[in-house]
Amino acid sequence: MRLAGNVIIADGVKEIVREYGLDYYKRAIREVIEDSRRAIKGNIRTCCVPGKFEGATFRVVKYKDLAKLWPHADKDFMLHTRMTLNVNPDAKIFGDMTGTSKWDYCSFNGYPGGADIAFYLPITGNFVHNTKMTSALLYDIKSHYPEGSTYNPDTDYASFSNIWAQSMAMGAVHWNAITRSMFAKGYLEECLSVEGDWAGIQGGGTLANGQNYGFTNFEQVGGVAQGAYPYRDGSPVTWAMWTQLTNVGNVEEWEYLIPPFFYLGRRLVKDFCGHGKYRGGVGLSSIHWVVQPGKDLYVSRGGAGTSQTTHVALGQAGGYPAPNSWYLAVRNSNLNDKIKGGMPYPRSADEILDYLAEEKIATQDVQIFKYDPPQLKMNDGDVFSDASGAGGGWGDPLERDAQSVIKDLNEGWVSEKIALTCYGVVARNETSDNEVSYLLDESATQNLREEKRNARLRCQSVKDWWKNERNKVANKELIEPVKYMYNSSFSTKDGDSFKQYFIDFWQLENNYNLN
């Protein structure tokens, strides 16, 4: 379809050239590009407050002890993406990725062309409207990826099979900076906590008839929750930053496409979002039940938005950033027997955990992965369950309207525990016809929120915290993968400037090192 589109455009261009001549076409196309460039700049100037915005995001890569890896890849480490976004009063935007990790022996490297797709996504969505679609945005909006970094390896041989995963979190950092800029200008309708971690299951196998196949389930890639806005909650399974064609797919279609994967359940996961005055949309979980896989079936994850950490490192205005994706593999269990015995199906990863805790299902083989799992062999009756696509919050959770928390409790989006510990809301429950409903205990909520605010006021100052942390950093009291991440970030071509900033921030000796 895209190729056909290109051919149609090429034919159209040739027709114009034939009718009006090449010189006319060249003059005209420059006018078109200049016209759209001015429109984009106008949109940026209208919507953004100029300034400098910092942001970061991280990914844990756990390759240690995985089979069949080269020794130099046999390690656990963390990737760091740092972005300083400069919005100029003259509507120029410059995204500087100095401080980002050095490329490494993993699949999350990329090259500037690939990374730019994520970098320009926020610009396209926010500022290219009202214009003709041209490359004009490249004139005034520029990216810089330090030579040697994840996004610009100083070798031709870096693996870049999943630059998509690693660049989308960078795009979210960019978009959140733009959101801060638009919030300051007053265009709140355009602002949201731009998040929505994602994940894709991949695998392959051999059916009973000897037919080989491979697959990727794009369910958790096609649509995720929106983060909160400064004026309302985010919605679940609503969008995907990386596509205008949001679609998680029908269960029946996925079952048709991936023969041994049956959906035992699919539902939204209680509490699974970034909380705040306005909360992010809750994430989605599916249970993939393996039924008669044939000769063999292996599954793994093709990479997710982030791993073992939040989607972006900074929440919006006191809200919590979106949590990471996670996976659950339950193998060699008595699930099939229990289902035959009439046990209600578990419907999501968190519900399987409840079933295991309540001993409704028995097995010795349970694995939880907060990072990309290795290849797992799956047999009849095993399950692989994902939970992903949660949105980030906006604002202080203690400022959330208490009745909204009660509504969330009654609709099953938050638990009593989170209502209490995160929102400071005390609920009374009543049971009628086996249905539990919650009512607000206003005075207890008021007292608890007051108590929580007072507890905050007893916290240490950042100054005191800094003194203590400085000692830890000076004494290198960090786990090896974190030290590795800092050293990696210091070692790109422009890494010295990040190292100097780190030294200045912690007031360390100039010859400080983390080796």
Added chain:
Amino acid sequence: MEKMDVSKELVKKLMEGVISDQEVLRLLNSYKDEDRFEKYMELLQEKVPWDDKILLRLSEHVFVVRKASGDRISKCSCGHEFGDYRVNWKLNCLINVRTTIQEMSEVYSPEPACPEPQWQEIREFFCPCCGTQLAVEVLPPGYTVQFEFLPDIDGLYREQLSSPLPDEDKYTNEDKSIELIKSWAKEV
């Protein structure tokens, strides 16, 4: 697409979270009202319990204001003053750091949704006066406190709003956070 007449009342509804989805859709689909910033500043100024002139809103509760003395500072909606706006205001907050699964489970759930201790920590920044949670960071231990937004205020007023501030020559738009940290280091 049309140019929509955006009233101050509508902006107020947007700020207070009582706007309807249909009204939001109209705002999103229309050309922007170019005097939004002025309406926004007026509404914010009417809401805060102090008289300092608001120059900019940085976050839900954090503003850059010009004091009667002429100083430009960042300030909480409750009135607490963080100091020079070019110093990261988070450095003058109170902080709570969640480092264990138990502590993280109070704000992230189910448990596998928690960041991994030692790889990451959750930092919560509070206003020292009203206790409002103003910012959250989830970062590896040892990471620098993020300066989320250092605004180019004079660039905004001079070049975008065509209304330069009277004291525009007094301030250079540079990050002054390290100067504060250097003063802390003297006490170590």
